[in-house]
Amino acid sequence: MLKYESIFQSLLLQIQAGDIPAGTKLPSIRNLTQRYSCSKSTILTALKKLEEQHILYSIPKSGYYIVEHQVFKTPSITDSIDFATSSPTWHAFPYKDFQHCLNKAIDTYQQDLFRYGTPKGLPSLITEAKKLLESYQVFSHSEKIFITSGVQQALSLLSIMPFPNNRSTILVEQPSYHLYMDMVRTYRLPAVGIKRTAKGIDLNQLEQIFHEKNIKFFYTMPRFHNPLGTSYCKKEKAAILQLANKYDVYIIEDDYLADFEYNSKNDPLFTEDFHERVIYLKSFSKIMFPGLRIGLAVLPKALINTFQQFKVTTDIDSSMISQAALHLYLKSGMYEHYKTKVSSIYHSRAKTLQQSLQTHLSMCESSSEIVMHNHIVLPKQVNMKSFIHRLQEKDIYLDSVEMNYLDDFYHERILKLNVSNVNEHRIEEGIKEIAIELKKTKNYFL
Structure with a gap:
């Protein structure tokens, strides 16, 4: 081992052990050269390596200081099968790649970080976002694209701002996105539901609701519905668009899993919207990580000014550092490379899940x-x-969709099954255990 590497390891071990707490100044270069019996350049090389790993930082003419003693540890492997967690597989994300983009963003946008941005978002990110959206068959002018602090912010603004149709009631599929249901409850938004199942929705009922209720917009997830995992067919999407136009209803299309679509013919509702009825939302929380807090909203022209006014009063602009880093991540091609890799992994897990359901839970x-x-x-x-408790005793974690419903809507007896954090070779094992537990239920097959 080279001398600077042994010094690096020695200092690192002291820092990790807490012998040198965060915020503490390290001994001087001269003191360290005497302690380790080496040259000044050797000490500086070891300190530079610690600085590159963000373990310490330097202040000119002052010295080196400890940033944090804790370092990332590879997560331990557990015996549990977690079908309840829906967040991405966090430790598989290429942190080093995104860290390069963060560091470069700070260098590139130094001046911009010290002033407020624009309500629409970083112009360079909007340019890259426009290209990304086109890969989803979402073609729009740049002035219609907004960067938001996650899709959650876009939903919040759209829910409280006035619409050109001067209506107030929101229509939501049942079940639906649980955090939006929380928002409806928290802000006491006027909302009604329409039942969605594996077979879709009743289009006759949809027309009746559009006709009889004061519907401002219909919030829907046309593909890979959360939590059901279902998608509308082309005929259903065409019917929804036709009814929205007929009854002057806007549609919020939450396309949060657009990156995982393998069917090139399965386009968003937005693609066939010729009457500017669809508000298209895109999240990065599933393909990257929720903490990024960046979402995309593509708005009809009639909503742009109002949306911008409401956004300014909320946060002026979304995080500039996150926007700048994402811009570089997209422009460099890193995003496309990672998307290809992770979507392949998830698609493989999804196929195993589908096969396991057909084999063990076809009933x-x-x-x-x-x-x-x-x-x-x-x-x-x-x-x-x-039932959930009995499976938990076997280290198999499940969750119901109770929180995915409006309070006054009938709650179906539905269990969510998510394989985002389940190793592929454990998926069938978990589904099989669920089937075994079901068969134990008295009179189930009578």
Whole structure:
């Protein structure tokens, strides 16, 4: 081992052990050269390596200081099978690549970090976002694209701002995105639901609601619905668009899993919207990480000014550092490379999930889509809470969709099955255990 590497390891071990706490100044270069019996350049090389790993920082004419003693540790392997967690596989993300983009963003946009940005978002990111959206068959002018602090912010602004149709009631699929249901409850937004199952929605009921209710917009996830995992067919999407135009209803299309679409013919609702009825939302939380807090919103021309006014009063602009880093991540091609890699992994898991459901739980209603999350509808004889508890005792974690419903809408007996954080070779094992537990239920097959 080279001398500077042994010094690096020695200092690192002291820092990790907490012998040199965060914020502490290291001994002087002269003191360290005497302690380790080496040259000044050797000490500086070891310190530079610690600085590159963000373990310490330097202040000119002052010295080196400890940033943090804790360092990342590879997560330990557990025996559990977690079908409940829907967040991405966090430790698989190429942090070094994105870290390069963060560092470069700070260097490139130094001046911009010390002033407020624009309500629409970083112009260079909007340019790259426009190209990305086109890969999803979402073609729009740059002035219609907004950068938001996650899709959650876009949903919040759209829910409270006035619309040209001067209506107030929101229509949501049931079940739907649980955080949006929380928002509806928290802000006491006027909302009604329409039942969605593995077979879709009742289009006749949709027309009746559009006709009789004061519907401002219809919030929907046309493909890879959360939490059901289902998608609308082309005919259903055309019918929804036709009804929206007929009854002057806007549509919020949450396309949060656009990156995982393998069917090139399955386009968003937005693609066939010729009457500017669709508001298209795109999230990066599933393909990258939720902490990025960046989302895209593509708006009809009639909503642009109002949306911008409401966004200015909320946060002026979304995080400039996140925007700048994402811009570089997209422009460099890193995003496309990572998307190809991770979508392949998830697609493989999704196929295993679908095959396992067909083999072991064909008696239960579920989605036929090949996607990383699915669902099963439990029979009435099964006590859902105790069923989940019994599986948990076997280290298999499940969750219901209770929080995905409006309070006054009938709650179906649905279990979510997400394989985002389940190793592929454990998926069938987990599904098989669920099937075994179901068969134990008294009178289930009578």
